[in-house]
Amino acid sequence: MRTTFQELIRYRALIQTLVLRDLKARYRGSTLGLLWTLLNPLLHMGIYALVFSVYIRIEMEQYPAFLLCGILPWMWFSSALFMGTTAIIESGSLLKKVVFPPQVLPTVTVIATFINFLLGLPLLFGILLLFGVTFGWALLALPLIIVAQFALTFGLTLIVSAVSVRYRDVPPILGHVLSFWFFLTPIIYPASSVPERFRALLSLNPVTPFFVAYQEALLYNRLVSWEAFGAMICLGVVALLVGVLVFERLRWSLAEEV
Amino acid sequence: MVAVQVDGVSKRFRRQTVQPSTTLKSAVVDFLRGRKVAETPSTFQALKEVTFAVPGGQSLGIIGRNGSGKSTLLKLLAGIYRPDHGKIVVHGKVGALLELGAGFHPEFSGRENILINGIVLGLSKREVRQQLEDIIRFAELESFIDEPVKTYSVGMYMRLGFSVAVHANPDVLLIDEVLAVGDEGFVQKCFDRLAAFRRRGKTIILVSHDLGTVSRWCDAVVWLEDGRVQEHGMPQRVIDLYRRHIADQEAEAAVGEHLRIAEEVNQAREVETSNRWGSREVEIVSVKMLHTSGQERYVYQSGEPVRIVIHYRVHRPVADTVFGIALMRGDGLWCYGTNTAVEDIALPPLGEEGTVEVLLEHLDFVAGTYYLDVAVHAMDGYPYDYHHGLYSFTVKSDLQEVGVCRIPHSWAIKPMIAVP
Numbered sequence: 001m002r003t004t005f006q007e008l009i010r011y012r013a014l015i016q017t018l019v020l021r022d023l024k025a026r027y028r029g030s031t032l033g034l035l036w037t038l039l040n041p042l043l044h045m046g047i048y049a050l051v052f053s054v055y056i057r058i059e060m061e062q063y064p065a066f067l068l069c070g071i072l073p074w075m076w077f078s079s080a081l082f083m084g085t086t087a088i089i090e091s092g093s094l095l096k097k098v099v100f101p102p103q104v105l106p107t108v109t110v111i112a113t114f115i116n117f118l119l120g121l122p123l124l125f126g127i128l129l130l131f132g133v134t135f136g137w138a139l140l141a142l143p144l145i146i147v148a149q150f151a152l153t154f155g156l157t158l159i160v161s162a163v164s165v166r167y168r169d170v171p172p173i174l175g176h177v178l179s180f181w182f183f184l185t186p187i188i189y190p191a192s193s194v195p196e197r198f199r200a201l202l203s204l205n206p207v208t209p210f211f212v213a214y215q216e217a218l219l220y221n222r223l224v225s226w227e228a229f230g231a232m233i234c235l236g237v238v239a240l241l242v243g244v245l246v247f248e249r250l251r252w253s254l255a256e257e258v
Numbered sequence: 259m260v261a262v263q264v265d266g267v268s269k270r271f272r273r274q275t276v277q278p279s280t281t282l283k284s285a286v287v288d289f290l291r292g293r294k295v296a297e298t299p300s301t302f303q304a305l306k307e308v309t310f311a312v313p314g315g316q317s318l319g320i321i322g323r324n325g326s327g328k329s330t331l332l333k334l335l336a337g338i339y340r341p342d343h344g345k346i347v348v349h350g351k352v353g354a355l356l357e358l359g360a361g362f363h364p365e366f367s368g369r370e371n372i373l374i375n376g377i378v379l380g381l382s383k384r385e386v387r388q389q390l391e392d393i394i395r396f397a398e399l400e401s402f403i404d405e406p407v408k409t410y411s412v413g414m415y416m417r418l419g420f421s422v423a424v425h426a427n428p429d430v431l432l433i434d435e436v437l438a439v440g441d442e443g444f445v446q447k448c449f450d451r452l453a454a455f456r457r458r459g460k461t462i463i464l465v466s467h468d469l470g471t472v473s474r475w476c477d478a479v480v481w482l483e484d485g486r487v488q489e490h491g492m493p494q495r496v497i498d499l500y501r502r503h504i505a506d507q508e509a510e511a512a513v514g515e516h517l518r519i520a521e522e523v524n525q526a527r528e529v530e531t532s533n534r535w536g537s538r539e540v541e542i543v544s545v546k547m548l549h550t551s552g553q554e555r556y557v558y559q560s561g562e563p564v565r566i567v568i569h570y571r572v573h574r575p576v577a578d579t580v581f582g583i584a585l586m587r588g589d590g591l592w593c594y595g596t597n598t599a600v601e602d603i604a605l606p607p608l609g610e611e612g613t614v615e616v617l618l619e620h621l622d623f624v625a626g627t628y629y630l631d632v633a634v635h636a637m638d639g640y641p642y643d644y645h646h647g648l649y650s651f652t653v654k655s656d657l658q659e660v661g662v663c664r665i666p667h668s669w670a671i672k673p674m675i676a677v678p
Contacts, residue, residue, distance in 0.1 A: 011377070013382060013383045014374065017373055018374065091363065094378075095338075096338065096356075098356075099336050099354065163282075166280070167285060168280060173283075255338045255339060256271060256272075
């Protein structure tokens with residue numbers, strides 16, 4: 001357990017290089033570059049806003065701003081997991097021929113997607129201001145939510161990256177799972193609008209508290225309960241521990257099977 | 259001081275092709291049906307109880323045929339695989355040049371790969387930056403360094419890999435066959451580097467099929483056979499044993515191949531083929547090549563005597579008979595041919611069956627593969643049985659002569675004595 005993290009620290013220069021390279025590849029290739037990263041969540045926001053508040057005419061104040069509060073963290077979460085499935089497979093040539101700790105690869109994915117998330121935050125604040133949202137002290141809870149989500153994302157990405165090496169159909173399956181998961185998470189609808197009978201279903205979804213917490217803090221300047229914070233942190237820690245354990249179990253088979 | 263210690267190391271691999279559940283779906287289905295996740299997947303033992311040590315500053319060569327476990331052993335030493343049993347201790351920093359590419363990322367540019375590779379090999383970012391220009395210059399890649407390495411040729415890959423590896427300055431350098439693809443000039447440069455390496459007391463472990471390189475370079479040689487250490491010791495001794503072993507195996511295989519062909523020829527007795535024709539009044543039943551020891555052999559050292567034994571059977575008495583042989587080079591060049599008629603050999607009555615023997619006193623061909631044609635026909639050329647290109651044999655030679663045949667000769671060099 002400890003060596004997994006120690007190796008990450010020892011190879012921080014490699015992680016840094018690979019993350020930079022990852023980001024550069026994304027922003028250098030196309031002229032749209034950074035613009036595209038910002039455009040993508042905006043397009044999602046625009047389309048859901050069009051469908052739900054114009055076509056289906058759901059009445060909800062500041063609906064586009066509400067959407068973006070969930071879409072941005074969801075994009076971080078889902079892209080880390082999805083790209084994580086191929087993180088090790090794609091670098092098979094590296095892993096087979098040189099000695100380095102394989103956990104570096106999913107770590108790079110998580111950090112690179114996290115940086116993209118951070119780059120989207122100014123956009124989010126801009127949109128919130130545009131819709132007349134006033135910020136308050138509750139924003140201070142944001143780093144805590146982000147840290148918990150980081151741990152959760154990291155743990156899950158470690159698992160999918162290693163499992164994908166053995167089971168090559170994990171990437172497409174995960175793609176489907178993520179799109180179902182998106183709709184089962186209160187992102188395009190507020191958790192409060194879910195009928196009482198289905199609340200249990202919603203609370204079975206482990207990522208629900210994260211999205212509720214983002215929306216509360218950003219839109220309404222409210223904090224979720226301490227229990228909710230506790231749940232997020234526990235979830236993050238457990239996911240990370242399980243992720244590292246699973247990864248360590250599979251680690252030595254990676255270079256042989258990739 | 260021992261630099262590398264390998265103690266009873268074994269390694270077993272799962273066979274990928276017949277792996278039970280390579281997809282999550284089938285694994286889940288297996289699980290739901292309560293099927294035991296297939297009987298233990300088939301495995302093969304790549305290395306068995308391998309033990310040896312390399313003293314610091316020595317160069318070790320690892321030889322053996324394809325699939326003997328050489329590359330697996332090197333990957334274990336590099337720490338890419340973990341042994342199932344046994345222990346490997348390597349003192350100092352390990353640098354590995356395994357196969358081609360040394361682990362480059364095809365989409366990244368040469369420069370980015372140097373950075374990544376350097377860091378992976380244990381340099382700090384600053385150290386790589388400091389040496390960047392040296393690395394590029396040594397690899398002779400100045401004009402391609404910003405292209406993605408997937409556009410590189412095999413030689414460029416190897417040059418870059420080698421350059422990074424030697425600049426990372428490891429204590430133990432593992433090299434797997436990579437020097438085989440460089441052009442001569444660069445390979446020489448690499449060996450100069452390796453020599454400098456050795457002078458500084460570094461340890462080198464070299465896997466190669468090029469036995470000449472191994473014997474020139476190594477202080478000791480390990481010969482792996484089917485994942486076991488067959489021999490370990492002085493380079494010349496181990497290499498000679500290995501060579502002899504390979505030659506024996508080849509000779510054995512050649513006899514097997516000859517028997518298979520002979521069997522085929524017999525099976526297809528009545529059929530007219532492009533390799534055999536004739537009316538079969540007189541039939542050639544078998545053709546063998548014998549060594550002086552009387553043993554059937556199809557691999558000969560150049561200059562050795564060979565006895566060709568043709569076993570015939572007469573089905574219908576004929577008025578006149580000629581036996582002939584011809585030797586062809588692998589590419590179809592007719593090297594030599596003769597028969598009993600041109601040499602005026604009087605044939606006794608043939609009876610119902612018998613043998614004709616031709617003793618070639620010196621098989622003076624240069625090294626290569628040759629074919630033997632055997633025929634029995636009438637004086638006017640009417641074929642009874644003609645075997646064309648059916649039997650092959652190999653000639654080996656320690657000399658690298660060219661052409662077809664060695665002509666007995668001697669040299670005399672007589673410098674004129676200059677008057678002062």
